[in-house]
């Protein structure tokens with residue numbers, strides 16, 4: 351299987367009428383198809399084997415997947431009761447004047 355690094359299209363193979371423009375040792379080679387389109391084709395395995403995904407795309411897809419998981423987790427009902435509980439246990443901040451006065455009395 352081949353995947354284009356430019357447009358992301360996947361091909362079963364290089365068409366017979368496609369012209370190969372690069373002759374490098376790299377696995378990615380540029381072809382001009384019969385319709386004039388330029389495709390930079392890289393050999394990939396079938397989508398079933400996840401270990402050989404193109405390295406340019408997998409980190410972004412993983413990030414998007416992680417973000418969607420986080421969004422689901424934050425929408426769980428458990429997270430809604432937490433702020434109420436925390437509000438009740440949070441100690442009230444004493445006015446600074448009280449502490450300042452106590453400190454003043456202690457010194458003098």
Ligand SMILES: [Zn+2]
Pocket residue numbers: 354355356357358359388389390
């Ligand atoms: Zn392409």
